Amino acid sequence: MREWWAKLRYALTGRRAIPDDLAAEIQSNLELETDDHLARGIPADQARNQARRHFGNPTLIKERAQEAWTFPRFATLLQDLRYGLRGILKSPGYSLVVILTLTLGIGANSAIFSVVDAVLLKPLPYPDAERLVWLGESHGKVEGISVTWGNYRAWKKYNHTFGDMAGYQWNQFTLTGRGEPLFTRAIQVDNAFFRLVGAKPVLGRVFTAEEDRAGTQRTAVLDYKFWINKLGGDRGVLSGTLDLNGLSYRIIGVLPPGPDFHNMAVDFYLPMGLFRSDSEPRTQHGSMRVLGRLRSDVTLATALGDLDQIMQRLAREDPGTEDDHRSAGKFLIDETAGDVRPILWLLMGAVGLILLIACANVANLVLARSATRSREIAIRTAIGAGRMRLVRQVLTENLLVASIGGALGLLLGYWALRALILIAPKGIPRLAEVGLDLRVLLFTAGLTIVTGVVVGLAPVLTAGRVDLTSALNAGGRSGTDTKRERSFRNALVIAEITITLVLAFSSGLLLRSLIAAQNTSPGFVPARVLSLELVLPGASYQNPQAIQNFYDRLLDGLRTIPGADEVGAVYCPPPKGDCGDWWYSVLGAPVPAKEDVPLSLFNVAGPGYFETMKIPLREGRTFTSADRTGAPLVAVVNETIARQWFPKESAVGHVIKYGGPYMPGATFEIVGVVGDVKQEGMGTVPYPEIYRPFAQDPQQAMTAMIRSVGDPNSLAPAVRRLAASLDHNLPIQRLVPEESRMASTLDRRRFATLLLAIFAGLALTLSAVGVYGLLNYWVTAREEEIAIRLALGAGRSGILTWAGTAASKLIAAGVVLGVGAAWAASNLLDSLVFGISPRDITMLSAAALVVIAIATFGAALPLARATRVDAARKLQRA
Amino acid sequence: MSTVDNLSERLELLQGTLEVLILRSLQMGPNHAYGIGQFIEHHSGSEFLVDNGSLYPALQRLLQRAWITAQWKTSPNSRRAKYYRLTALGRKQLLAATSKWERFVEAMGRVLAPKGVGRA
Numbered sequence: 001m002r003e004w005w006a007k008l009r010y011a012l013t014g015r016r017a018i019p020d021d022l023a024a025e026i027q028s029n030l031e032l033e034t035d036d037h038l039a040r041g042i043p044a045d046q047a048r049n050q051a052r053r054h055f056g057n058p059t060l061i062k063e064r065a066q067e068a069w070t071f072p073r074f075a076t077l078l079q080d081l082r083y084g085l086r087g088i089l090k091s092p093g094y095s096l097v098v099i100l101t102l103t104l105g106i107g108a109n110s111a112i113f114s115v116v117d118a119v120l121l122k123p124l125p126y127p128d129a130e131r132l133v134w135l136g137e138s139h140g141k142v143e144g145i146s147v148t149w150g151n152y153r154a155w156k157k158y159n160h161t162f163g164d165m166a167g168y169q170w171n172q173f174t175l176t177g178r179g180e181p182l183f184t185r186a187i188q189v190d191n192a193f194f195r196l197v198g199a200k201p202v203l204g205r206v207f208t209a210e211e212d213r214a215g216t217q218r219t220a221v222l223d224y225k226f227w228i229n230k231l232g233g234d235r236g237v238l239s240g241t242l243d244l245n246g247l248s249y250r251i252i253g254v255l256p257p258g259p260d261f262h263n264m265a266v267d268f269y270l271p272m273g274l275f276r277s278d279s280e281p282r283t284q285h286g287s288m289r290v291l292g293r294l295r296s297d298v299t300l301a302t303a304l305g306d307l308d309q310i311m312q313r314l315a316r317e318d319p320g321t322e323d324d325h326r327s328a329g330k331f332l333i334d335e336t337a338g339d340v341r342p343i344l345w346l347l348m349g350a351v352g353l354i355l356l357i358a359c360a361n362v363a364n365l366v367l368a369r370s371a372t373r374s375r376e377i378a379i380r381t382a383i384g385a386g387r388m389r390l391v392r393q394v395l396t397e398n399l400l401v402a403s404i405g406g407a408l409g410l411l412l413g414y415w416a417l418r419a420l421i422l423i424a425p426k427g428i429p430r431l432a433e434v435g436l437d438l439r440v441l442l443f444t445a446g447l448t449i450v451t452g453v454v455v456g457l458a459p460v461l462t463a464g465r466v467d468l469t470s471a472l473n474a475g476g477r478s479g480t481d482t483k484r485e486r487s488f489r490n491a492l493v494i495a496e497i498t499i500t501l502v503l504a505f506s507s508g509l510l511l512r513s514l515i516a517a518q519n520t521s522p523g524f525v526p527a528r529v530l531s532l533e534l535v536l537p538g539a540s541y542q543n544p545q546a547i548q549n550f551y552d553r554l555l556d557g558l559r560t561i562p563g564a565d566e567v568g569a570v571y572c573p574p575p576k577g578d579c580g581d582w583w584y585s586v587l588g589a590p591v592p593a594k595e596d597v598p599l600s601l602f603n604v605a606g607p608g609y610f611e612t613m614k615i616p617l618r619e620g621r622t623f624t625s626a627d628r629t630g631a632p633l634v635a636v637v638n639e640t641i642a643r644q645w646f647p648k649e650s651a652v653g654h655v656i657k658y659g660g661p662y663m664p665g666a667t668f669e670i671v672g673v674v675g676d677v678k679q680e681g682m683g684t685v686p687y688p689e690i691y692r693p694f695a696q697d698p699q700q701a702m703t704a705m706i707r708s709v710g711d712p713n714s715l716a717p718a719v720r721r722l723a724a725s726l727d728h729n730l731p732i733q734r735l736v737p738e739e740s741r742m743a744s745t746l747d748r749r750r751f752a753t754l755l756l757a758i759f760a761g762l763a764l765t766l767s768a769v770g771v772y773g774l775l776n777y778w779v780t781a782r783e784e785e786i787a788i789r790l791a792l793g794a795g796r797s798g799i800l801t802w803a804g805t806a807a808s809k810l811i812a813a814g815v816v817l818g819v820g821a822a823w824a825a826s827n828l829l830d831s832l833v834f835g836i837s838p839r840d841i842t843m844l845s846a847a848a849l850v851v852i853a854i855a856t857f858g859a860a861l862p863l864a865r866a867t868r869v870d871a872a873r874k875l876q877r878a
Numbered sequence: 879m880s881t882v883d884n885l886s887e888r889l890e891l892l893q894g895t896l897e898v899l900i901l902r903s904l905q906m907g908p909n910h911a912y913g914i915g916q917f918i919e920h921h922s923g924s925e926f927l928v929d930n931g932s933l934y935p936a937l938q939r940l941l942q943r944a945w946i947t948a949q950w951k952t953s954p955n956s957r958r959a960k961y962y963r964l965t966a967l968g969r970k971q972l973l974a975a976t977s978k979w980e981r982f983v984e985a986m987g988r989v990l991a992p993k994g995v996g997r998a
Binding site: 007026031057067069 | 935957
């Protein structure tokens with residue numbers, strides 16, 4: 001302990017004192033010994049020699065004595081670090097490039113990985129979440145159809161593969177009696193639901209088996225956020241009620257704060273059984289899906305097989321129109337991530353490639369540098385540096401660089417992640433959970449260390465093989481360049497060019513897709529249209545007449561608002577997406593097989609809708625006030641349907657059957673054909689759509705479209721006032737301009753394109769640096785050869801041709817491989833490309849040209865240097 | 879000055895004994911490194927050869943433990959030399975080490991002594 005303190009004191013203070021003192025002491029003792037010999041009568045020079053021989057090597061003794069004052073391991077580490085830092089500072093350009101390369105690679109990686117981790121990888125925050133599955137019905141190729149009450153009860157009762165199972169469905173209610181009428185979201189669930197998601201009430205209780213029965217009492221469990229925000233966290237709520245759509249529900253409990261199930265925030269939970277009846281037919285679909293937890297030893301396929309057997313048995317016992325329905329299921333985590341999955345994997349793949357480029361770059365730079373340092377290493381070996389010591393020093397230096405790069409990368413990743421969350425489009429599931437957490441830190445630290453070691457190993461492999469004589473003999477030549485090293489370095493640069501080309505091509509494809517998606521017509525003119533979305537509560541609007549009366553008055557009122565030009569209403573406004581598709585058939589056409597019955601969107605349009613939206617009429621007419629209840633049932637179809645069924649004749653006059661040939665359903669006569677509308681947003685492909693007139697199929701949920709003369713937002717206050725004057729208990733679901741709503745459907749594509757473009761730019765920069773580094777070294781290693789060639793009469797242009805050929809070979813190899821790789825990778829992009837083919841030759845050529853240009857740019861400086869070699873001076877030195 | 883020519887015949891110092899020998903040599907009074915080496919060789923009947931490569935680091939360790947102190951002085955033949963001197967702590971350590979060493983030697987002797995010669 002005392003020893004340790006003394007050393008520490010010395011380490012902190014008297015750095016110089018001890019070595020000097022030791023040197024003096026050794027000198028004086030040598031003299032004392034010489035004196036002794038002299039005293040014994042030995043001649044002076046002999047005495048000195050003898051003393052020196054007996055004494056030993058003074059330098060070594062001094063060193064060993066000095067070592068007693070150090071912390072041996074720590075000292076070597078410090079020394080390595082000092083050497084490392086000195087190495088970094090000695091060639092700041094090199095170090096800067098390496099550190100920057102690593103920073104960019106690691107920063108981009110940790111940011112994107114954080115997102116991928118939170119959205120795709122991290123288990124959902126439920127007990128045994130990896131065994132939670134989402135279940136629906138399937139029919140032919142259609143998967144995820146809602147589960148009927150009868151089927152669900154049978155699944156739950158007879159399955160052998162699920163530990164627990166709960167039906168759920170979302171619903172919307174108007175809450176009244178607590179100030180302003182409030183539009184609220186509910187989820188109707190079985191009591192098992194709470195067990196499945198592991199939620200225990202903070203107040204009161206959750207549902208029991210009693211509430212699972214069909215036709216149970218009206219009760220509600222509150223979501224924590226709703227309880228705090230809307231009811232002030234009042235603990236007295238348990239004795240209270242909620243008035244939903246005019247009916248009173250008793251509050252029985254409050255759930256703890258937790259993540260939103262399926263990323264859908266809800267305000268409260270209602271018992272599933274309340275809305276169902278055991279007498280409803282087994283073919284009556286609502287919108288219920290089922291959440292189940294697999295038994296621990298059961299695979300998803302086995303479980304679905306189990307449910308299918310139950311479906312088959314039900315079909316035998318209780319035959320009906322849906323006897324060929326089967327079960328469908330996905331793991332909940334896959335279902336939750338949904339369609340963000342391909343984009344995130346694409347981005348993850350892109351940043352992974354960036355890191356590969358970064359590593360290749362760094363490895364190349366380090367390799368080139370260690371080759372130019374082989375003289376230094378040879379000299380160190382000559383004066384006695386152990387091989388292990390050199391290896392350790394090289395590794396320390398590289399790990400130091402990698403650590404600095406890693407730390408900066410992490411910092412960059414932190415900022416990049418915050419920027420990413422800021423610009424990310426809405427609707428990316430679990431984005432709120434994203435953060436640079438411990439796992440991300442570990443991932444990044446792992447990357448840093450692996451990079452450091454991989455990069456460190458490269459020069460160590462050569463450092464061990466440095467041949468002292470040849471390295472020293474090389475004299476003026478500043479580097480050795482064996483064939484093996486050369487081909488390794490070439491391979492690295494070729495790989496970089498290859499990867500860069502893949503990234504450039506991919507981002508080019510996405511960019512073209514984005515432009516294509518932006519430029520396609522949505523099928524209507526969204527400019528200056530304000531959309532007002534409403535849902536009439538069923539309790540106050542119980543019959544179709546009441547619904548129709550309300551919307552008639554609303555549309556009449558809207559027409560009188562100053563600045564309103566045209567007004568119409570629709571059930572499913574673009575870009576709301578899938579408001580429900582259903583089977584249909586065309587009378588007179590060949591009857592399709594049961595699993596081939598086509599699906600179409602079914603929409604409802606009020607008079608004036610097509611005109612207001614400027615949806616072009618292709619044939620026949622649109623709806624008029626004559627299309628009312630009692631009149632013949634009519635429909636307007638979109639061009640996709642018309643072209644599919646009546647390519648050579650007019651669709652008008654033909655009859656469509658709702659539900660297809662195998663299900664009961666009404667028939668409608670086609671009275672008109674309108675242009676396709678991008679119902680699911682920009683950048684989607686057209687889908688069959690059938691419109692019914694509002695008067696023949698009144699819907700509680702309608703969206704009024706108001707085309708204004710000027711800025712549509714300026715109409716908003718008047719629209720709100722009008723709606724409140726018609727029904728002051730009616731909440732407004734949404735009141736937004738159509739133009740911004742349509743544009744926002746491209747947010748996700750824009751986001752992915754922007755990021756991929758950034759990554760492609762990064763890759764281009766890095767590979768330009770890579771080409772530069774390699775060729776620069778190539779020239780350095782050949783300065784002497786260039787000088788000799790010049791001396792023997794080669795012209796500058798000859799040198800340029802010679803060096804240029806070497807560079808071109810590299811670039812050409814990379815581009816050829818890159819074109820092949822990009823071609824192969826284009827398959828993976830299929831789901832993200834829009835409006836062009838993923839195998840777009842023009843795009844591929846453009847990407848190849850850009851990569852060639854950038855690589856040539858990287859090669860230009862070293863090539864110029866090659867032609868400027870001063871032959872006379874170089875040869876003098878050699 | 880060497881009296882034993884074949885170095886391999888000399889005894890190797892056991893781990894940790896050099897420190898004790900240094901302390902012992904300083905019991906007689908302050909001395910310099912050369913003097914300490916001479917003392918040990920002489921008093922061991924030239925069985926121990928003190929290697930300077932071990933002596934100097936050992937002196938540093940003793941200094942660090944504050945068992946000895948050092949001071950530059952002028953030697954009898956008027957040379958400046960660094961003299962080491964036992965501290966009170968060093969004296970205590972020497973006593974402890976000596977008694978420990980005696981026990982060690984006695985125990986070794988007892989074990990190694992031929993059968994029947996040792997006490998029953």
